Amino acid sequence: WKYNMMDRNVLGLNAICPTFYQWDDHEVVNNWSDSKDLSADDRYSEKNIHVLAARAARAFHEMTTIRYEPSEPGRVYRKIAYGPLLEVFFLDMRSYRGANGPGIQDTVTPQSRILGEQQMKWLKRELANSNATWKIIAADMPLGLVVWNDATKKAGAEAISNGDNGPAKGRELEIADLLRYIKNAGITNTVWLTADVHYTAAHYYNPDKAQFQDFNPFWEFVSGPLHAGTYGPNDFDMTFGPELKFIKAPTAEQGQNLPPSAGLQFFGLVDIDGATEQLTVRLMDRDDNELYKVTLDPVQSA
Structure with missing residues (x-):
């Protein structure tokens, strides 16, 4: 943490831009969950994933500006x-998840959850109580992209999708329940911002194209990395009917894990017009080029 924060570019960013932090699997170890087995990984002298997670959490909270919550x-x-005009709901898709696995459970259980029961209750309550025009849900992981726990074998769900393109199962059940709740509660103007995958894209979730259809359409914008290897693109899982509106990722000829010097580093900008309340999202590259732009009109509550 201290090494990175002394980088002149990070210092420059922190001088001009406030940062709201979420944590990632790499705070601990790649694709961290209870099922992570480090017994054969010589890079780690400590093999207990819970010990590593506790150490990572302490460092994360000591080095970031997150308000202390006495209840937890x-x-x-x-x-x-x-x-x-705006409220942002920052999620934690790492701390309360069940172990990474096939993701094919038929019922919501602690093992199949990714948000956890208490966080889900909090999110539903806060969304329902929000009077803001736009409700931005900042999620650790994308909803409809397949992120394998074992990328080599293309096995196991690291994110939400299980890759079967079918009815909601596993972690998809919890998200299906949330999307249904948002629709039935009359909660409008939700937009999802996410990362994890190392490229940028715009997705429109269309119930007419989905296996699970009991939700209102919404947008999800993916952007990253700021300074890491570029990968992708990932495959879609059609459980929630994502439509690809834009993508910038390595080509087959370029390969994977491209260095930042290749130029495929991305970020996003969101602006809300105070008069019209329209929300505009722009996906940008490291050279400040605008790659994609869309303006969303707010749904006015009855």
């Missing part, structure tokens, strides 16, 4: 309000 010390999920 170390909690990452929270809401940041920006007046009448």
